Amino acid sequence: MKELLIVEDDLEMQEFYKDMLEGEPFTVTIVSNAEEGQKKIKEKIYNLVILDILMDGVTGDRFFALLRRDSRYKEVPVIMASALDEKTYRCFQALGNVSFLEKPFNKERLLSEISMRFGSKK
Amino acid sequence: MFTNKKEIILNINRIIFSSLDIREVYETMSKELLKVIDFDRLSVTLITEDNNLYETFVLSKDYAYTELKEGVQYPMEGSLMKRVVQFRQPVIVEDTSKGRFLTDPVLYKEGIHSRLGYPLEHKGRVIGSVNFGSKRKDYYSKKHITFFSQIAPQLAMAIENTRLFNGIKEAEEKYRTVIESSPDIIFECTKDGEFLLMSPSVEKITGYAANQFYENRGYGLSLCHEEDQERVQREILQVLKGQNDSLMDIEFRILHKQGHVVWLSLEMLPMKQNKDIVGIEGFCRDITERKKLDELKDNLVRDVTHELKTPVAKIEMAIDMFERSVTLGDKVSLGRGSQIHEILRNNVNRLKNSIKNILDISKLESGVEPLKLSDISIADLVKQIVFEQKDSASTKNNVLTHQLPAGIPIIKADRDMIYHLINHLVNNAIKFTEHGKIIISARVLSDAVEVTVEDTGRGLDEKTRERVFEKFYKEMPSAFGSGIGLAICKNIVQKHKGRIWVESEGKGKGSRFKFTLPMIVDTKQKVTTNPK
Known part of the structure; x- marks a missing residue:
């Protein structure tokens, strides 16, 4: 089964993810900050990572940069989620294999983004 | 008296053209002139641009005080000069005590009893007059006029040259002051990267003195931030190739001598010589402060946007969650229902607070809200x-x-x-x-x-x-x-x-x-x- 890691510090957003992804054919792990996320990615290789950008402590974009420095995560697809529009984060495209998900999103939008990104090797 | 006439005329003309500024040789010239025409007072007066005034351009006299001073403007109306200019003819005043010009009584008081005004013409235009004054009554005559007619054209030309020269000097002075006092960097640079001009302000902006630019070819480009270097070079080449004839404006970063980044805006034009582009000229402005403000403004807009959009996004998602629950199970479970309710309430509150805060601060800052x-x-x-x-x-x-x-x-x-x-x-x-x-x-x-x-x-x-x-x-x-x-x-x-x-x-x-x-x-x- 494919593994999905979500790093999101907003508890309410976590609830939305849980609600929307319930019963989908992949394992979902949700952590509340970048530090916990770091621990998780050391344990195993996820097939897809969803990152909130504006988080307390290490922000999503910095976490993303750290992720790409890990040789095992050079190619893993990443979805960046934020209430701000894509323009603000265009610079992260340089880090490769990333797409953007604007909040709010509904279940269909989230699932189509995930299925598109799963196994995406750029 | 007129024995060495020819020699004196040659000598006077030599003196007249020995300097670019007639005022510098005026004394010498008038002493030489004195050998052939006796006078106690000699002046050159010029018509000013609006034709209603004249200015005493140069003056020499053998007595101390005079009403009509060098560098001062007087009305044309009623003056000897007006008549000289009007009729393009020399005018003689035999006795200033009976003179009909307004200046006559003034000069009479100073001891000048007779006068000769001679028009100065240059390129067919009367520019002013040369005025002789003698303490002797009824002194000037036709022979003086004939003699002076051989000097007047040269003197007029020299005066025009002086005026032209002064104009250039003034313009140059202005230009130099502009360049030296400009807070912007003004420069001229050849195709080969050699600086012909670099204003001193460059030192304040970049930390490097203008000399360093004069002494090193292509020095400017080497200061460019490495990420911007290629782009700047490309744009400059475009101007040099003549692909861009209009004013080019680019913004880029340089590294200050002390290591920090300075943002510059560069406006440049091709420098031409007979239609060939030989270099570029332009100016650079320090826009670091503006860039910082822009960044601050961008961050501010981003933060406020995020602050307002996040709760709205969550409200939308909670509504979506509610709708899905309804479609799935017809009835929203109690747990799910209260969860949705809480998210909605929290985010409406958060939004309300943000809006209130933003309104509060603008009210407080505008000062419209008086203290109660x-x-x-x-x-x-x-x-x-x-x-x-x-x-x-x-x-x-x-x-x-x-x-x-x-x-x-x-x-x-x-x-x-x-x-x-x-x-x-x-x-x-x-x-x-x-x-x-x-x-x-x-x-x-x-x-x-x-x-x-x-x-x-x-x-x-x-x-x-x-x-x-x-x-x-x-x-x-x-x-x-x-x-x-x-x-x-x-x-x-x-x-x-x-x-x-x-x-x-x-x-x-x-x-x-x-x-x-x-x-x-x-x-x-x-x-x-x-x-x-």
């Missing part, structure tokens, strides 16, 4: 807030208490604003403290009441302590809240002529937010307080 002063008891206000916030504090396992000594005076202040102020400080303390203590205390100073909101929470480092009252400053960009709460607090305190600051021993060591409110509030409303 009344007698207020700080002690009562603190007690009320402690009572209201106790529950909220305990959700994060904090104990909220107050320490209020007896005898805190009633002061004149805006009750709503002070409530908002203390309430916000307490809210902040709760937000950044877990399993800790929050104490609101007050004490009486000689002329003010000091209130402290102390917590055992996260604390602040020095950098944050300095900036925490700035609008939209947030330690963490994602931190909950719009980042203007403390800016509002500061504004409220300032409106009351008080002071607000924060003390903290550092990260993780708690913080003390303190403010003072004067006991006599001197505001525009001229209200004074009577301490109880």
Whole structure:
């Protein structure tokens, strides 16, 4: 089964993810900050990572940069989620294999983004 | 008297053209002239641009005082000069005591009894006149006129040259002043990167003196920030190739001698010689401040946008969640229902607060909202807030208490604003403290009441302590809240002529937010307080 890691510090957003992804054919792990996320990615290789950008402590974009420095995560697809529009984060495209998900999103939008990104090797 | 006439004329003409400025050789010339035409006073007067005035351009005389001075302008009307100019003919005044020109009595008083005015023509235009004055009555005659006619054209030409030369000198002077005093960098550079001109302001902006640019080819480009170098080079090449004839404007970064980044805007044009492009000329302006402001503005817009969009996004998602629950199971389960309800309520509140804060600060900053002063008891206000916030504090396992000594005076202040102020400080303390203590205390100073909101929470480092009252400053960009709460607090305190600051021993060591409110509030409303 494919593994999905979500790093999101907003508890309410976590609830939305849980609600929307319930019963989908992949394992979902949700952590509340970048530090916990770091621990998780050391344990195993996820097939897809969803990152909130504006988080307390290490922000999503910095976490993303750290992720790409890990040789095992050079190619893993990443979805960046934020209430701000894509323009603000265009610079992260340089880090490769990333797409953007604007909040709010509904279940269909989230699932189509995930299925598109799963196994995406750029 | 006219024996060596030819020789003298040659000599005078030589003198006239020995200098670019006729004034420099005027004395010598007039001494030479004296050998053939006797005079006690000799002047050259020129018509000014508007034709109604004339200016005494040069003057020599053998007596001390004169009414008609060098460099001064006089009206043409009624003067000897007017007639000379009008008829393009020499005019002789035989006796100034009976003269018909306005200048005659003036000169008569100075001892000049007869005069000769001779027109100065250059390229068919009368530019002024040469005026001889003699202490002798009825001195000048036709022979003087004939003689002088051989000198006048050269003198007129020399005067025009002088004027032209002065014009160039003036323009050059202006140009130099502009270049030397310009805050912008003005430059001219050949195709090969050799600087023909580099204004001194370059040193202030880049840290490198103009000399270094003159001495090293292509020096400018090497200062360019490495990320911008290629682009700047490309644009310059375009101008040099003539692909861009209009004014080019590019913005780029350079590294200052001291290592920091300076933003420049460069406007340049091709420099041409007979239609060939030989280089570029232009100017560079330091736009670092503007860039910083732009960045600040972008961040501010981003933060406010995020602050407003996030709760709206979550409300939308909660509605979506609700709709899906309904479609799936016809009936929303109790647990799910209350979850959705809570998310909706939280985010509506958050949105409401953000909007209120933004409106508050613009109201406070515009100053349209006057203080509604009344007698207020700080002690009562603190007690009320402690009572209201106790529950909220305990959700994060904090104990909220107050320490209020007896005898805190009633002061004149805006009750709503002070409530908002203390309430916000307490809210902040709760937000950044877990399993800790929050104490609101007050004490009486000689002329003010000091209130402290102390917590055992996260604390602040020095950098944050300095900036925490700035609008939209947030330690963490994602931190909950719009980042203007403390800016509002500061504004409220300032409106009351008080002071607000924060003390903290550092990260993780708690913080003390303190403010003072004067006991006599001197505001525009001229209200004074009577301490109880």
